[in-house]
Amino acid sequence: MTRKRRRLTILLLCALGLGTATALTLTAFQDNLVFFRSPSDIAAEPPPPGRAFRLGGLVEEGSVTRGSTPEGRPSVAFRVTDGRSTVGVQYAGVLPDLFREGQGVVTLGQMGPGGVFMAREVLARHDENYMPPEVAEALRRSGHWNPASGTAPPAGGRPGA
Amino acid sequence: MTDWLLPWLTVAALVVLGIGLAWGLAFSPPDWQQGETVRIMYVHVPMAWLAMGGYTGLVVLSVMALVWKHPLADVAARELSPIGATATALCLLTGSLWGRPMWGTWWVWDARLTSVLVLFFLWVGHAALTRAFDDQERGARMGAILALIGAVNVPIVKFSVDWWNTLHQPASVTRLAAPGLHVDILYPLLTCALGFSLAFAALALAATRAGLLERRLRALQMAAARKAENLPANDGRGIAP
Numbered sequence: 001m002t003r004k005r006r007r008l009t010i011l012l013l014c015a016l017g018l019g020t021a022t023a024l025t026l027t028a029f030q031d032n033l034v035f036f037r038s039p040s041d042i043a044a045e046p047p048p049p050g051r052a053f054r055l056g057g058l059v060e061e062g063s064v065t066r067g068s069t070p071e072g073r074p075s076v077a078f079r080v081t082d083g084r085s086t087v088g089v090q091y092a093g094v095l096p097d098l099f100r101e102g103q104g105v106v107t108l109g110q111m112g113p114g115g116v117f118m119a120r121e122v123l124a125r126h127d128e129n130y131m132p133p134e135v136a137e138a139l140r141r142s143g144h145w146n147p148a149s150g151t152a153p154p155a156g157g158r159p160g161a
Numbered sequence: 162m163t164d165w166l167l168p169w170l171t172v173a174a175l176v177v178l179g180i181g182l183a184w185g186l187a188f189s190p191p192d193w194q195q196g197e198t199v200r201i202m203y204v205h206v207p208m209a210w211l212a213m214g215g216y217t218g219l220v221v222l223s224v225m226a227l228v229w230k231h232p233l234a235d236v237a238a239r240e241l242s243p244i245g246a247t248a249t250a251l252c253l254l255t256g257s258l259w260g261r262p263m264w265g266t267w268w269v270w271d272a273r274l275t276s277v278l279v280l281f282f283l284w285v286g287h288a289a290l291t292r293a294f295d296d297q298e299r300g301a302r303m304g305a306i307l308a309l310i311g312a313v314n315v316p317i318v319k320f321s322v323d324w325w326n327t328l329h330q331p332a333s334v335t336r337l338a339a340p341g342l343h344v345d346i347l348y349p350l351l352t353c354a355l356g357f358s359l360a361f362a363a364l365a366l367a368a369t370r371a372g373l374l375e376r377r378l379r380a381l382q383m384a385a386a387r388k389a390e391n392l393p394a395n396d397g398r399g400i401a402p
Contacts, residue, residue: 034326094265123265130195131342
């Protein structure tokens with residue numbers, strides 16, 4: 001075996017060892033590497049009360065009700081769903097631009113009384129679909145809208161645009 | 162060879178990048194959800210691809226340097242890391258600028274963002290480590306080992322959005338079904354990606370060439386210094402250098 005051959009073999013063995021170690025570590029920490037938990041995860045494995053975690057899913061259609069806190073800050077109540085389970089969310093504060101019914105969101109907070117998630121932060125999640133407003137409008141009008149990419153845009157283009 | 166390749170590569174990069182950026186920033190439609198903010202993608206996505214592709218190149222150079230002891234691979238790896246670090250920094254920066262209006266936050270510690278930050282530290286670490294030794298060969302060897310250890314991060318960056326749920330969206334262009342981008346957005350993006358890639362290659366080539374010249378100059382200076390030291394001592398008494 002030449003020296004080059006030997007160096008290459010050692011390198012490949014090291015790569016194999018390092019790769020296996022990394023894969024095992026990542027598998028072991030699987031639960032900690034997820035950024036958020038879905039309503040189904042919460043239903044299957046309710047987190048202990050008072051423990052902060054992130055809840056992610058789609059904002060359920062027709063579930064958003066806006067109000068205000070006693071101090072006059074804007075507040076919003078909505079339900080987060082993943083198609084199987086649903087969790088009610090209560091939040092007071094400013095919502096991101098992309099927040100709307102059917103949109104993916106990730107919220108940080110803890111379970112409050114009555115199984116309602118008390119959020120102190122709401123982030124919008126963007127999907128991997130990009131298209132011009134006219135195309136979105138045409139898809140909506142022709143009935144070819146893919147519900148996986150959220151609610152169809154309202155007639156007349158993007159809200160607030 | 163680089164004498165004729167470099168000017169051509171530079172001109173091609175400037176032309177393609179000019180067309181791509183003008184197309185992306187001025188003549189492509191806004192996105193139906195993101196509005197004009199989508200244009201950040203025309204810089205962000207090519208930078209992310211270059212950060213990853215460049216690192217894969219660094220891994221190949223490091224294998225060549227360690228196994229075949231190719232001196233050119235040492236020089237190229239050493240000159241590649243500051244360019245790769247810049248691309249990764251721009252990727253993180255533009256991503257953060259996009260995240261504030263779209264997600265509602267500058268930064269989150271999800272698997273994709275965190276693994277790209279690790280990639281940035283690997284680039285910076287490689288740049289620092291290869292320059293940290295008086296003995297350049299030793300520095301190159303340490304850098305190559307670091308680059309190879311860091312190679313485990315490359316698949317983690319790529320598949321983080323599929324293996325775990327993240328705030329970052331999954332891949333749009335390289336997914337198995339049709340790309341998630343409308344052609345009016347996809348084509349300017351691909352043009353920008355080609356332009357930035359050509360610019361990356363031109364910068365890497367120019368830097369490697371400068372690195373080689375620097376090395377040759379050092380060797381000549383060393384030889385001259387040795388000669389100057391030895392000449393008076395060597396007159397007739399034959400003392401070896």
